[in-house]
Amino acid sequence: MLKFMLFIIFLIPLCFKKSSYWMVQNLFLMLTFFFIFEIVNNSMFSYLSYFFGMDLMSFGLILLSLWIISLMLMASESINKNNYSKKFFLMNIILLMLMLFCSFSSMNLLMFYIFFESSLIPTLFLILGWGYQPERMQAGIYLLFYTLFASLPMLISIMYMYTNSYSLMYNSFFDYNYYSMLFYLSMIFAFLVKMPMFLVHLWLPKAHVEAPVSGSMILAGILLKLGGYGLLRVFMIMSYISLKMNIIWVSVSLIGGFLVSLICIRQVDMKSLIAYSSVAHMGIALSGIMTLSYWGWSGAYSMMIAHGLCSSGLFCLANISYERLGSRSLLMNKGLMNFMPSMCLWWFLLISSNMAAPPSLNLLGEISLINSVLGWSIFSILLLALGSFFSALYSLFLYSYSQHGKMYSGLYSSSNGYLREFMLLFLHWFPLNLLILKSEVVMLWL
Numbered sequence: 380m381l382k383f384m385l386f387i388i389f390l391i392p393l394c395f396k397k398s399s400y401w402m403v404q405n406l407f408l409m410l411t412f413f414f415i416f417e418i419v420n421n422s423m424f425s426y427l428s429y430f431f432g433m434d435l436m437s438f439g440l441i442l443l444s445l446w447i448i449s450l451m452l453m454a455s456e457s458i459n460k461n462n463y464s465k466k467f468f469l470m471n472i473i474l475l476m477l478m479l480f481c482s483f484s485s486m487n488l489l490m491f492y493i494f495f496e497s498s499l500i501p502t503l504f505l506i507l508g509w510g511y512q513p514e515r516m517q518a519g520i521y522l523l524f525y526t527l528f529a530s531l532p533m534l535i536s537i538m539y540m541y542t543n544s545y546s547l548m549y550n551s552f553f554d555y556n557y558y559s560m561l562f563y564l565s566m567i568f569a570f571l572v573k574m575p576m577f578l579v580h581l582w583l584p585k586a587h588v589e590a591p592v593s594g595s596m597i598l599a600g601i602l603l604k605l606g607g608y609g610l611l612r613v614f615m616i617m618s619y620i621s622l623k624m625n626i627i628w629v630s631v632s633l634i635g636g637f638l639v640s641l642i643c644i645r646q647v648d649m650k651s652l653i654a655y656s657s658v659a660h661m662g663i664a665l666s667g668i669m670t671l672s673y674w675g676w677s678g679a680y681s682m683m684i685a686h687g688l689c690s691s692g693l694f695c696l697a698n699i700s701y702e703r704l705g706s707r708s709l710l711m712n713k714g715l716m717n718f719m720p721s722m723c724l725w726w727f728l729l730i731s732s733n734m735a736a737p738p739s740l741n742l743l744g745e746i747s748l749i750n751s752v753l754g755w756s757i758f759s760i761l762l763l764a765l766g767s768f769f770s771a772l773y774s775l776f777l778y779s780y781s782q783h784g785k786m787y788s789g790l791y792s793s794s795n796g797y798l799r800e801f802m803l804l805f806l807h808w809f810p811l812n813l814l815i816l817k818s819e820v821v822m823l824w825l
Contacts, residue, residue: 380431380484386410387477394469400452400459403469407449407476414442422825424550430487435824436611436680437483440604443687444479446810447600448472451593453803454695457702458591463509471508472593475501479601483608488547489537491612492530495573495605499526502602505594506586518582518589525582529572532565540616552615563620566613567628573606574665576628577635580658587654592698595650599657599690604683607661610668611676618671625669629755632669633762636662640769644776649697649707652777653690656733659770660686663763667748670755673825678747681821685732685740685811692729692807695800696722700781703794709777714786721795723782725804732811734774735767740814740821747822 390406393399417438419425424432433441451472458465475498482494499522506519539562541547544555557563572579583603587595614621639659646652664682667675699722700715701707716723732739745767752759814821 380426380428380433383410383414384431384477384480386413387473387480390473391470394466394473400465400469403473404449404452407445407452411442411445411449414445418820424486427486430490431481431484432486433484435820436608439680439684439821439824440601440608441480441483443604443684444476444483444601446806447596447687447691448476448479450691450695450803450806451596453799453806454596454698455591455593456799458509458593468509468593471501471504472597475505475597479605482605486549488540488549488612491609492534492537495569495609496527496530498602498605499523502594502597505597506590509591509594510589511591512589514585515589518585521582522586525572525575525579526569529579530569533569536562536565549612549615552612555616556619557617558620560620560624563617563624566617567610570606570609570613571628571665573609574603574661575606575658576665577631577639577658577662580635580639583658584651584654587694588648588650592694595654595694595698596691599654599694600687603657603661604687607664607668607679607683610665611680614668614671621669621671625671629666629669629752629759632662632666633752633759633766635659636666636766637762637769640766640773643773644769647709649700649709649712649777649781650694652709652773653693653697656770656773657686657690659766660690663745663748663752663766666759667751670751672751672754674747674754675751676825677822678744678751680744680824681740681818682744682748684814684821685744688807688811689729689732689739689741692725692804692811693733695803695807696726696729699796699800704787704790709780711787711789712781713784714782716782717786718790718793719795720793721801725801725808726778726782728808729804730774730778732808734771738812738815740811740818743815743818743822 419433419435419438422434424434426433458468478494478498485491503519506515575583636659639655643652643655664679667679700712704711735741735745
């Protein structure tokens with residue numbers, strides 16, 4: 380684990396070298412391929428050193444982080460081209476990667492908490508420093524306060540846990556169980572906000588709309604997964620009380636998933652629509668985790684990985700249109716099939732993955748999540764059916780509204796994508812649809 384960490388740390392001085400932007404990006408891709416070969420084949424912790432280690436769950440999420448980070452640098456070409464303090468931007472992203480790497484690979488709950496919280500700071504800098512609109516300050520404060528407000532009780536409950544059991548290592552979690560309601564609430568609330576669960580989701584669309592494309596990609600791709608990962612870790616110590624209490628969160632998530640799908644349909648900002656759709660997706664993943672069943676956990680894990688790739692790709696597409704038209708409004712982005720004919724295929728591929736069409740990994744995740752929630756209670760079938768139907772509906776709405784129709788009169792030209800953009804979209808879509816051939820990695824990891 381240390382060699383990867385040192386690799387990332389030693390990239391920091393490289394940022395300040397002249398014209399090193401693509402070099403850093405290539406080194407991140409190289410690191411991703413080095414990391415693939417370190418695959419962990421079971422649910423035991425391996426590669427142990429200095430409180431760090433990996434099991435299959437951490438492995439998948441670290442790999443996703445490295446992949447998305449290298450694609451982020453690929454998508455943020457305008458920062459490199461126009462030199463929007465790109466050295467600081469690179470350093471910021473490398474620090475963010477370091478925090479994510481440490482939070483997914485730490486085996487100690489307190490260390491996970493520290494890195495979980497510190498990943499907030501580079502994200503905040505991304506939104507405040509490279510965001511587009513003047514409201515980015517408000518979005519940053521929203522992000523900060525929602526997450527910090529929820530995570531202080533978690534710190535206190537971690538301290539309480541240490542005074543009781545004198546160990547915060549994950550592998551000793553099987554030995555004890557907590558029954559306190561207050562402990563349960565304060566432990567999971569931070570993760571529910573991070574996921575985000577419906578009712579505490581307001582910071583997410585705001586942050587997405589104000590963030591630059593790289594900020595949106597990392598927010599949708601990785602930072603939402605920190606919440607799910609944390610829940611999967613801490614439910615080991617609260618299984619009894621969870622069985623009694625989880626009905627609340629499953630109900631809120633299912634109803635919320637349906638309501639957010641309705642909100643999606645009336646969005647005019649493309650980024651806002653994609654951001655709300657990730658709230659809907661994470662809602663169903665959350666209800667799968669809360670059923671505490673094998674299907675639910677492996678479904679939520681595959682959904683997290685699939686959503687990370689798919690949502691990130693959609694934000695790239697929205698940004699590609701934004702760079703050409705200077706607007707993300709669906710009233711302007713009409714008839715893009717005439718304006719960017721080749722891009723239309725990528726819109727189709729990524730939006731069809733977003734509505735869980737085969738052969739994407741989203742389908743696998745959604746089937747197992749639906750199985751787990753129906754096994755938990757047959758009455759949830761109505762909300763699940765409505766949620767699935769409306770998620771297909773808003774995906775179709777986004778596709779047909781942006782690609783078809785009469786072109787906006789200001790566009791009297793055609794502008795295809797650059798090779799970089801096609802490569803970027805291919806690298807989002809390819810693993811998303813290839814992983815279903817090797818789905819035991821995401822389904823049989825418990």
